[in-house]
Amino acid sequence: MKAVVWNGxxxxxxxxxADARIEEPTDAVVRLTMSAICGTxxxxxxxxxxxxxxxxxxxxxxxxxWRRSARRSAVSGPVIVS
Numbered sequence: 073m074k075a076v077v078w079n080g081x082x083x084x085x086x087x088x089x090a091d092a093r094i095e096e097p098t099d100a101v102v103r104l105t106m107s108a109i110c111g112t113x114x115x116x117x118x119x120x121x122x123x124x125x126x127x128x129x130x131x132x133x134x135x136x137x138w139r140r141s142a143r144r145s146a147v148s149g150p151v152i153v154s
Contacts, residue, residue, distance in 0.1 A: 076107070079126045081119030 075089045092101045115121040 076109075078116050078124070082117060083126075084117065 073089060073091050074086055077085050077087045077089070079085055094101060112121075116124050
């Protein structure tokens with residue numbers, strides 16, 4: 073799958089990464105159709121976010137369609153993720 077990845081100050085790339093998988097009972101896999109970063113993420117662009125390491129995937133909010141989850145859910149159709 074594709075992900076927006078921070079690779080150091082000023083280096084933001086679209087890369088192939090491993091497919092998402094369910095690891096915890098509360099996890100869900102969704103297909104994003106739109107995603108955004110928030111203002112705080114701009115600190116990473118500049119390299120001023122403490123504790124941020126290269127190869128960090130971005131995307132804190134988005135518009136998605138439900139794919140699968142570890143437990144049965146009443147959710148169907150488009151969802152907003154945050």
